[in-house]
Amino acid sequence: MAPYHIRKYQDQDREAVIDMFIKGTLYLVSFGFFHQLKQPRSFLLLLGGPGALFLGSGSLLLSLLALPGLLAFLWLVARYPIKNYLDHALRTDMSDIRKFYLNDRGSCFWVAEKEGQVVGMVCACPQKMAPGGQKRLELLHLSVRQEHRGQGMAKSLTQTVLQFAQDQGYDAVVLSTLSFNNAAQRVYEQLGFWKAREAFDSLKWRVTGMTFFYYEYSVPSSH
Template identity: 35%
Template sequence: MADYTIRVYKNRDYNAVRMLFAEGMLEHIPATCAHVLKLPRAQFVLFISFITLLLISRSYLLSLVSLAIVFTLGRRLLTSEFHQYVESCQRDDLLDIEESYMASNNSCFWVAESNGRVVGMVGVVPRSSEVMLLRRLSVAKDKRHQGIANALCHKVIDFARQRSFKALTLETSMVQVASHKLYEKLGFQKTDVRVFPSLFGRFANFSVLTYEYKLRH
């Protein structure tokens, strides 16, 4: 039997929701870093940096240490990119969740609660007169693989179907592989892939995937 319940968002959930979103996004930094290091252009930059440092210093040890510093700075820049994205979201719809999701009959926000703790969240808003947008799906790391994300998605699907919308859409990043598997298992179809619109996104070829779910009535 599930040890969680799903309910509509309340004002007292505000801080927990914002923290859960931040934790969920920032945990993708290592996977993104690994992706960047596999890119030929990133490997070329590191190689050229090492050779340049070696020619200048004539010391393998100093060159390796300097290369480690370059890598550390790169990871910090990547971490900064993620933090900036989180902060932009927290200044956007997550700044006033009541206004963003609870003020309209065609939008809503739910949380999954376990033993008095918010362990999952998801929101939905209209994208057009026929399509709804699923947003901010996140589940606490220690509560995954218990069906919470699946249940939250079904809550959104039922909500959109009850309001006679024709489709449900969402966006997710390329490194959120577990999410891709969940959406595809639920019946979502990938409809678009685009590069994240930032300097980092273009350099790392970091893509955002769009999925769509056709609603049957």
């Protein structure tokens, strides 16, 4: 297996980084869809909708045809907040990576490179309105190309952020991840993150029933 190395983002990485960010974010839609299917209200919709249609029309064919439409509706419900998050990021911090992450020594953006190709990424910046006057670093946009997962790359990228936090004198590293993103949660928990709380990020996530796990990591003193 060819080795990979982690380095700071360079301007020529932009195309590969944006492509990976888009694909990695949209990859979560399928997990969100199956999460939707497990919700009691989705079960009632899929069972009750065709049932009510059959009782009202007397047509079994019509009620069966309604099922694919309802599944498509649930797919769109799952996709909406994830696509909204993606579009917002592309308009804000990901629109100018150098400006948002590399012009301030308290922030940074890293990529994992393998055989000359950018195959992983992560970034971090100071958390806004950190409680208790703490100096907290927020880990964002951790992503590894699908064909390169399972090689420890996500763990190495996260460790890079933790080392940066220690070097910069941060008190803690924080992050949020969707409750059904089990692979990411395993990485964070193996590295010593602990789940501080579970909550809906906003109304659009509440409507879909998708909650976030908020993780924290206490940075050991470098002194």
